[in-house]
Amino acid sequence: xxxxxxxLPTKKEVPxxxxxxxxxxxxxxxxxxxxxxxxxxxxxxxYKVLEKIRHIIEFQHLQKNIxxxxxxxxxxxxxxxxxxxxxxxxxxxxxxxxxxxxxxxxGPTNEEMITVLGKDYIQSYKELPLYLYHIxxxxxxxxxxxxxxxxxxxxxxxxxxxxxxxxKSAEKTYxxxxxxxxxxxxxxxxxxxxxxxxxxxxxxxxxxEFHCLCETGESEIVVDTNILEPxxxxxxxxxxxxxxxxxxxxxxxxxxxxxxxxKKSIELGHIFLFGDKYSSSFDFKINSPSxxxxxxxxxxxxxxxxxxxxxxxxxxxEKGIIWPQQISPFDLIIINLRVKSELCVxxxxxxxxxxxxxxxDILFDDRDERIGVxxxxxxxxxxxxxxxxxxxxxxDSVIELKNRKTGDVLEITEKEFLENYLKKIRQ
RNA sequence: CGGGGAGUAGCGCAGCCUGGUAGCGCAUCUGUUUUGGGAACAGAGGGUCGCAGGUUCAAAUCCUGUCUCCCCGACCA
Numbered sequence: 376x377x378x379x380x381x382x383l384p385t386k387k388e389v390p391x392x393x394x395x396x397x398x399x400x401x402x403x404x405x406x407x408x409x410x411x412x413x414x415x416x417x418x419x420x421x422y423k424v425l426e427k428i429r430h431i432i433e434f435q436h437l438q439k440n441i442x443x444x445x446x447x448x449x450x451x452x453x454x455x456x457x458x459x460x461x462x463x464x465x466x467x468x469x470x471x472x473x474x475x476x477x478x479x480x481x482g483p484t485n486e487e488m489i490t491v492l493g494k495d496y497i498q499s500y501k502e503l504p505l506y507l508y509h510i511x512x513x514x515x516x517x518x519x520x521x522x523x524x525x526x527x528x529x530x531x532x533x534x535x536x537x538x539x540x541x542x543k544s545a546e547k548t549y550x551x552x553x554x555x556x557x558x559x560x561x562x563x564x565x566x567x568x569x570x571x572x573x574x575x576x577x578x579x580x581x582x583x584e585f586h587c588l589c590e591t592g593e594s595e596i597v598v599d600t601n602i603l604e605p606x607x608x609x610x611x612x613x614x615x616x617x618x619x620x621x622x623x624x625x626x627x628x629x630x631x632x633x634x635x636x637x638k639k640s641i642e643l644g645h646i647f648l649f650g651d652k653y654s655s656s657f658d659f660k661i662n663s664p665s666x667x668x669x670x671x672x673x674x675x676x677x678x679x680x681x682x683x684x685x686x687x688x689x690x691x692x693e694k695g696i697i698w699p700q701q702i703s704p705f706d707l708i709i710i711n712l713r714v715k716s717e718l719c720v721x722x723x724x725x726x727x728x729x730x731x732x733x734x735x736d737i738l739f740d741d742r743d744e745r746i747g748v749x750x751x752x753x754x755x756x757x758x759x760x761x762x763x764x765x766x767x768x769x770x771d772s773v774i775e776l777k778n779r780k781t782g783d784v785l786e787i788t789e790k791e792f793l794e795n796y797l798k799k800i801r802q
Numbered sequence: 803c804g805g806g807g808a809g810u811a812g813c814g815c816a817g818c819c820u821g822g823u824a825g826c827g828c829a830u831c832u833g834u835u836u837u838g839g840g841a842a843c844a845g846a847g848g849g850u851c852g853c854a855g856g857u858u859c860a861a862a863u864c865c866u867g868u869c870u871c872c873c874c875g876a877c878c879a
Contacts, residue, residue, distance in 0.1 A: 388814045392872045518877055645879060678879040712838060747839040766838060
């Protein structure tokens, strides 16, 4: 994409209302725009990040043969009345009435809907286990939305649901998702800590949340200090050697241990095993060798739209965002510092075409702007690598590859760039 | 929902106390000069001061109501 064609409304100043650094940078870099309290539009640059995250999640789910689908955001209240959550979910649920006075709601989650779906289609235990997921907007009418997309009312979530024949099988499924989640967050370049959690409104008896450590986070977790060392081979079994839980879980458990520390964090994922809570309330029974059984269910969520904010909170400096390569909106930005020079223009266009042909997601700053503006905005939007073409190229055919994170600038030739560096830039 | 704050140009703000018909910075447009880290100069455009009502000769300013947004707290991915 050429920057002259790309909608990138950056700002030097930002409303004083935005308090935390990720919210400020997301507004300044033109990633998001508030429409009303807790409800945001994702502008092209922000949407690209969201799409990178989505692709990682979709790819990893596909590796485990988990079916992707799409359920509607609007649900009938009938199924929520049947699960007895229509009242208990309370004010957080956005209720809507259609022209026929039918009571609808904007779904905060989909356990009810997926249970009814399972009941309609699953005839035999031989079809189990069955895993389904979708990526869809949710609405929870938060008492106080804040921090931009970090605590929004409308948000994008990946939610998966599992059906198993019994508890033992469901626990294997739970472990599969647990490891899948570690893998997904790892692929996003995020250090994540799984913590034992209470299961809250969803219900059930086994639940973990996935947190990243962050001083400005709204959550608190209690962890064994050994867990803070980065783990080489992260898996369910590795983490089961250490204590980690949400502060709420810790307080209820009454454990005492001097090796435990309280840390601020951001919750990015939550998994639950809730058994037959919903299958029984919907009288969802299937035949099995041991007679009629209620399928054992679980659900597995990732707060997609919270991830860019969490990532920025952890990866930024005074100049702006520093995206991890894996979820950066672009792999590389080519910056033409000499727009008036035919030599530079032609060379930039040539590099732009080469990169496109090599499947590099590339942004080309071809604008007739002052170099200060170009440098500042490139630093602000945080693309990991900047290819600078200007004076040094005109004089000595040297192009400069700058690392956004370290600030290091490599002076290289076209040949070196194409042969040695292009593949490092591609994800 | 309780407590606090704010709505004035696309964005950030001043003006309000003490009423006299709106200003600054950034951005935008035109021109000239500049050009390796958010340029300089000259000129220009852009506002029913959140909305409604009231007081007054006169309201951004005072009064009443209302809507919206933000912050602190209780709730949550």
